Amino acid sequence: MISGTGVTKTYRQRGAMLGARDVQALRGIDFTVPRGGAVSFIGESGCGKTTLGRIVAGLETYDSGDIVIDGTSMAPLHPRRRRRHFRRVQLVHQDPYSALNPTRTVHQTLLAPLALRARHTGRSRAWAAGRAEELLALVGIDPGYVLGRYPHQLSGGMRQRVVIARALTVDPEMLVADESVSMIDVSMRLSVLSLLKDLRERLGVSVLFITHDIATARYIGGGSELYVLYRGQVVERGPTEDVIAGPVHPYTQSLLSAIPVLHGMEVPGPERVVPTEALDAAVEDTGCLFAARCPFRTELCTAERPELTGDAHRHACVHPHRRAVIPREAA
């Protein structure tokens, strides 16, 4: 199991004298990804999703809070010792064009980490070569066809699968799939999502999805948990189907109002709001981060920052109102 408590991250900006503001990318994030489970973080551009994914994969530092990997707390560990634990979490780059070294064949790409593992575990080079073939078969590509090829000789979908195979070379406990930087088209995205679903079932590897697209979270569905991130704060979290069918926070409702596969809300909610930096800068730091854009705002909203409350389905809103969403097919 991999979890985080109170994870914060602020990007310090140079030129504060000239009015540059530090960016609070994450403001105390708690999350839990059970072994073999799936969790999606959703939010619009700039909400902090990529920062969180990079922190969980050990590629970015955090200011406070903690990440716990299989019961080991990362905070007190020396960075060099953390690295060993963070290897259990692999980031799957969803930009297959830049994720692979163009000067290496697929064979070289996979063999480098596998040969290292073989050395550490007293296995042979033949084992590493065999494992490379096994992993390619596992992600649904013919090893005979791809092993000797360079990335530019492969289709985008195949490149994406090679990226996943490379992530699997270290037998990770969790894959972090950051779709916000995705450059692949919709049908390919769906095939990658179904591959990740399949790997969850077959290998028991857990998956953290990072996306701006609620349709992706909906596709992952069954048994997963959805976290809605707004300006570095989780404003709603719960079982995916539950949050999508009955969002409570006005921000989640505005995100859902833009989804073509949904008909609308039984009780009208807010229309989608397009974030602007200027509006963000004007918001008071004390109140609800969404208050400036919220159609249900009252004085209470600017007085104090709401915390997440509730049981399985939690929200951070002082005027919670569940609005049932009617799927288009049922309307």
Ligand SMILES: Nc1ncnc2c1ncn2[C@@H]1O[C@H](COP(=O)(O)OP(=O)(O)OP(=O)(O)O)[C@@H](O)[C@H]1O
């Ligand atoms: N290296 C950095 N230095 C300064 N600010 C940064 C840096 N990386 C991210 N930020 C800022 O932190 C905030 C969160 O960024 P992040 O990339 O995590 O958001 P995101 O939700 O993934 O956005 P996107 O979907 O556009 O990638 C943004 O305001 C961004 O401008």
